[in-house]
Amino acid sequence: MENLPNAAKGWEISDDHLVYTFHLRDDVKFSDGTPMTAADVKFSFDKVMDPKVDAPHLRNYFEDITGCEEVDTHTVRFTCNKPYYRHLVMIGGLYIIPRHIYGEGDFNNHPNNRAPVGSGRYALEGWETGQRVTLARNPHYWGAKEQDGPWFDKIVYAIITDETAAFQVLARGDLDFMGLRPELFIRRGNTPRFQEQFNRFAYSRPAYNYIGWNLRKPLFKDKKTRRALAMLLDRELIRDEIYYGQAEIIAGNFMPGTPEHNNALQPIPFDPEGARALLAEAGWKDTDTDGILDRDGVAFRFDAATTNQNPVAESVLTVFMEELARVGIQLTIRPMEWASLIDRVDKREFDAILMGWSMPPDPDPYQVWHSSQVDAGSNYIGFVNEESDRLIEAARVSFDQDERIALYRRFQEILHEEQPYLFLLAPKVLAAGDKRLHGIRVYPFGIDQREWFVPKALQRYGG
Structure with missing residues (x-):
């Protein structure tokens, strides 16, 4: 880069x-x-x-x-x-x-x-809460004479929280581009009529989702319990039936295909019987025969919070909930408005969370994993490990990429051993765009909307 x-x-x-x-x-x-x-x-x-x-x-x-x-x-x-x-x-x-x-x-x-002033290609023209955000060409943009674009006079971002309804708006031509969940992409986006009007895009990018355990909670204090939980999630089933094959199962925080990824580490396999044995080793038993495991007088019940705007996340947690119930663990799914979810996470008031991270080129795990970020940073789960701190700190001051890669691969071994996250999958980005849109290119870190344009003969809006 x-x-x-x-x-x-x-x-x-x-x-x-x-x-x-x-x-x-x-x-x-x-x-x-x-x-x-x-x-x-x-x-x-x-x-x-x-x-x-x-x-x-x-x-x-x-x-x-x-x-x-x-x-x-x-x-x-x-x-x-x-x-x-x-x-x-x-x-x-x-x-x-x-x-x-x-x-x-x-x-x-x-x-x-609510009315930001910047120096980029576009300026905010309007913000109708829950409806749309409108950007207009910035008349003071300094790069217009030297760079390509901006190509559009206006860009309107429609806010439609129901994806099925949004797809209908797209299909009738009232939207030009939209990200799609896997079911819409594979089923409804795969018809000849749809593909006559729209180009579909499916590409990988360095981003993943995870279930994070609040390590301050006694339920999740030991790595045997956390590993057992990982063994109780059938990620192959989730990949095939929820993501329709449009995702890759992961083993850690660096994405497959990137230089930092430790190829020697494999995702923990789905193994309910092995999980039962590991839970017993960790001291979990159903001492009062109520069908729920307990340890030190505490029943194995917990909540998992996620955004209510992501039906895929709720489907993943539903699969997990059913498998956990078979071994005597009670999971309650807590879908929340995004603002409420972030508030709970910032206050560290959660048992488990299903969220995601995206990774920049040449990433630094300090923000998410260093112990200094436990109280006010992005180390929401409270992961503290002296060796991982040393590795992250050493990588930060090294300008030798090979040295950083070696440090990060050892760091991934620690995460794999400790299982502070249940690493889930790296989903592909799925989207569809009207064929009037030209200049859409897929790069290793996504697409650049600044390159898009509509040839004059195909333009629908404006004079």
């Missing part, structure tokens, strides 16, 4: 990887016409680092940066106290927010959070 200039026309990195100097273009403007300067870059960095700002998931990537200095109006310098192999990507990829907009008021609840 190569880093390309954008709002910064160039940069220098010191030999010791501790100083990064960026030279900004002098023609970049925010969508309200205000020029973007080094002061906005420093302001954006300072906001990320402000502990009062709700950004712990970002802050961990910048924690080794000790200073951000405005050298002049269009030059900014970052100084670090230790090297980090992703500093160029993270600093260079920092989203710049306008100081003149966000410099006053409560940042977390700022009124412009």
Whole structure:
């Protein structure tokens, strides 16, 4: 992967990887016409680092940066106290927010959070809660003369929470592009009539789903119990019948096909009898003959929370619930609104969660797995392991990819042994787009909507 200039026309990195100097273009403007300067870059960095700002998931990537200095109006310098192999990507990829907009008021609840001002190709034109979000071409976009696009005058994102209803809107031509769940993609999207009007896309990307155990809970305190739970989920059945074959079973946090993936580790197989034996070894027995296992006077009952907007997740948990019941474990599925789910997760008020992660190029597991992220970061489940901390820390300061890969493969061995997540599958991205849309290309990390266009002869909207 190569880093390309954008709002910064160039940069220098010191030999010791501790100083990064960026030279900004002098023609970049925010969508309200205000020029973007080094002061906005420093302001954006300072906001990320402000502990009062709700950004712990970002802050961990910048924690080794000790200073951000405005050298002049269009030059900014970052100084670090230790090297980090992703500093160029993270600093260079920092989203710049306008100081003149966000410099006053409560940042977390700022009124412009509903009316953001940026410097990209499009600006927010409208936001109708629960209905649609409309973007319009940014008249102040600085890159229009040098780059391809923006090609569309407007982009409207329709919010339709029922996927079956959304598919009907797509099929009658009132949507141009839509992500599809496997059942819709394979069955209803596979007809000659549908394929006459739409192109279908199915591609892999570095993303996976998982069931995370809250390791603060006594139920999940030992790895024998967690391994037994993994042995009670038939992921082959889920892959074939719920995902219609459009997913890959995984064994850890790095995706198959990526350099970091440890090919020596295999997913834990479905083995109910082996799970029964392992649960017994872990001290789980039905001492009061009520049909539910117990240990130390505590019955093996737990909730699993997931979003109520994902019927596939609920189907996966239903399969799991039925298998757990056969060995004497009671699972209750808790579908929740996304905001409520995230609130519970942030407060660590859950037994188990079914969620997912996507991975960037050359990923760093620190945010999700380092013990420093247990209380306020993305290590929601409370995983603490001294060796894994050392491995992650050593990888962060190495600029040798082969060395990082070796460290990460050992790290995956620890996860495989400890089973803090029940790693599920890496689903393919499934989508359909009207054949009027051109320029849709699939890359290793997905598709880039900025490349899409509609030839003039096929245009339906506008004059």
